[in-house]
Amino acid sequence: MQETHPQNSAPFTVRHAVIDLLRQLGMTQIFGNPGSTELPLFRDYPEDFSYVLGLQEAVVVGMADGYAQATRRASFVNLHSAAGVGHAMANIFTAFKNRTPMVITAGQQARSILQFDPFLHSNQAAELPKPYVKWSCEPARAEDVPQALARAYYIAMQEPRGPVLVSIPADDWDHLAEPIQVREVGFESRPDPRVLALIGAALDGARTPALVVGAAVDRGAAWDAVVALAERHQARVFVAPMSGRCSFPENHPLFAGFLPAMRERIVQLLGGHDVVLAVGAATFTYHVEGQGPHIPEGSALYQLIEDPAIAAWSPVGTAAIGNIRLGVQELLARPAPAARAEPARRAQPPRAQPPEAGQRMSVAWAMQTLAEVRDPRSIIVEEAPSSRSTIQAYLPIFHSATFYTMCSGGLGHSMPAAVGVALAEPAKKVIAVIGDGSSMYAIQALWSAAQLRLPITFVILKNRRYAALQEFAKVFGYRDGEKVEGTELPDIDFVGLAKAQGCDGVHVEDALQLRAVLESAIAAPRPILVEVEVA
Template structure:
């Protein structure tokens, strides 16, 4: 199979494009996610047959797809955007990728260097500044010959914990400039936490009367799931999920699972009130959504943290923090001798089975999610973006296995629909089910076209409540009276089945609760992408 042109590296015809393609191939990055513009076209001339171009119909969709793919493959993805306008379109999902700690090399075309002094059409002024502060590093190389080395540096930075997106602006005439090949280096991406701090943390856990763990997305991201389960079992610690976590990091059917913490200071303190030692693993301590008051942790308790991100450790208001790779840190704690035995805490009670709706009423989200939980394989992957329904989804659609739940850590909408496409590309052996609110779906609905074009058997479940329910529910925090109208939050008359068919996907509408179980079973077994529009109260 032909690949890149067989050009001797020492010849003048070995160009920046040849060097970059060779580097990406060596790094296993042969999928390029993009939506092409004029300044990007030189990269794709003589495009190698072992590469694929993954087209998204809008740049936010492109970055969302690349985010899901990178998370699922645990390797950086390569994204190609169009100058300032394309980066602007993509910024919401670049922000989410930064919060998700997703490794991603984002490139954007720039006008030819010879034109930049004339303020040309479609150029990006101060291109390296545009995506800041939501990339780990950005540059526009000083010379065309520096582009391959800049991209190699970008890869190392993106993959170094805490991982995240990086940005390189590349003028259109750089690709054909002769250059030398680069040699990729081995760079360690994980750092071991400070041994003395881990010793203090381990001593505190050994001496605890009633320890609690608070797990965040970095546990699953860092392949520490099994180690954290073992450590929780050793200490008989109740395990809570940190607020706004974008991954599942502990089996939600485990006897030690205690539930989800809300992003509210007073409620966190209340829920952790019976615990004397609190251990935040791979999680901020703590993420808040509303202003609060009072202490950050219960009186008489102590907070300890293991986090891969030194910036998060720096702003934690209280406690002792160990900074480094989560898995390595937990494995060191497990290597300590077990010195205490304590009884198991009380198990969290099971939620009540949601009732079917009365005749003529719409089904509840609880009923829909309970039905979906019964229809799906527990090993299937749930990709969620339904903020107003999240507490109900957490209750009635539990997650049991590592790498089977993804959402956004940012709160920004438009991530999960395209992320489901990227995850399905990376894990073709798994069933991917995207649970999306109707308001969220409209931020990246073009992802349906990519799913259809790639013939990915994703099941998109749209929870259609015809409103921005999260804003209506949240309005009380800002002084709205019960029943008071919240402007701009009604979403009538959106036909998602029609939009699915317009993008090349099949679709079905469900309003009768009695039909839901069979419709979901059929949709999950469907060999192509399909959208299920579910009317909920």
């Protein structure tokens, strides 16, 4: 029997079923950069949907990543066949590392000509994005597309969350289909009570406990619970290496600072703590080869993580697997332990000083100034790897869901992510702090910000080089002062790039003028780029 559209006598097609499914799921923002194989989806585009256009597919996925993180709901992405997925892969990789729920569709040539290896054909389309999607498929039949997208959504939202991909041939959209009824599916699982009891007993009996918090704390809405757990046990709180979120208030007396991605330094900084609980974190995220133990001698490691793969590869310790918030709440339900003395507080960095005459301002001065003029509840989206330790010292974060960066180390995420966050949080100010090298991976995001009239302040830290590589070269035996090829970035006019894409821009060299420029930019009702010359 032929299906008809519920509101009229027209046939009910795959396109109707997919639009209806997305509407039921609240996924009415489509992030994309269209190609020929995607056009059939957008015929008779519904008025209650919006299309967020990015000028390159990595920008599209970055915007969708920021939007999904800020809303804590899966975003919907539409890419163009093999080439579009290829362009997007850097930020698909980042979304996978960020654990960002995202339903990605990719166009495919018509089924009737696939055997002829046609132009724009994605050969093995479901394999192309692996291993950096949780699941991918090209449905066997056109009428299977709506059900495949429903399955993709449930997988994307199931912890640990992440991106999924469905390849859809161009001629599938007009085939007849049946409506999909959205089901109630639980996405959070409670950790094993027996293992939680072991963790709780270890914390209760510890002399000097410490917590190591990761992105999953803030991602999983466990911020308040983790603060309460730290206060209950008077535990010092460190941030795990390469964390893409802030998961503990950095002005709290128990905040102990940031762990680097180096084995020996992690052991050194955790020294003196007999019980270490990693919450929502892969404690052992290393960036360079190391030697020796993974934790200090005499310490015991415990872990609460939503990702069983992380629990599997962790070299030491006892791990509970499941939702972070539910696990911490269960730990808080235990009888209160004996009172402990408050540990020593972390030393604060010295105040940054303005430069001497003729010198460029320091990143510390720039970030200290930004910290003083911004609303503490404004949202920082950061991608300045060479300046990260300075940013952490001079631009502290105090509130949940007010800091985003990439967990992957892949550049080109945060400039478009700021656009997605601003779309999701229209009542909050979004400030993107981006290195000059990083910004060039996704500079087209400025156009999307301008077209959408989002009042984002883009702060470009212009040191005219890939400074992170120059610093990192020492790890690989480079001598002080030795040239590192391919790391100089002279003669980029960021104000000109911004204006060419519809954004206002201003250049700042004088450290004493920075405050007024930032105050004006933050107050602006439109996107504006501030190019800051730094040493």
